[in-house]
Amino acid sequence: ETGVTQTPRHLVMGMTNKKSLKCEQHLGHNAMYWYKQSAKKPLELMFVYNFKEQTENNSVPSRFSPECPNSSHLFLHLHTLQPEDSALYLCASSLSGGTGELFFGEGSRLTVL
């Protein structure tokens, strides 16, 4: 499959659960991103990875833990989340550096009970 693929598409978890979101891209890109999209808010950048190295952490709480084992895969590990963390989490990729197009996945809709 080409493009950016995210799993799961929907996730419901309690505040004490631990879960992970997965993102995979087959575009040969070297930069990957996690964005949070809440209702009536702009897309918020959470993390940036370039060539597997984290280059940005936009003051994200430690209950969100990213992992990038290689340039094609990105994970977001979730633990002890709060109800206000409920949102659509979008993964994206791009060619490393410069100003270029972001390719987004379809997103993982997270609900925290």
Next chain:
Amino acid sequence: GENVEQHPSTLSVQEGDSAVIKCTYSDSASNYFPWYKQELGKRPQLIIDIRSNVGEKKDQRIAVTLNKTAKHFSLHITETQPEDSAVYFCALPEETSGSRLTFGEGTQLTVNP
């Protein structure tokens, strides 16, 4: 970080009319100005972008204009169709990190048949 303001937040037009969405920014030496479209339940996708060496770019029914002096850029959609209904986001690269995009708050465009 870069501050970008997008207006209007909602826009309703009749099919066949034109739609204009505007973004203003501050303190930026950016030379790249993209627009993304997000249909309901879908991923954001780049629809058009412009670089600072030109003032206007057109692609069929959509166009983007740039005024660097006044620090604003606009998306123009002519002959709107129901399938143009979506949320549109402008974006700007961060000055310190060209790969990090700051998104506007989005405009919900509704095209009424």
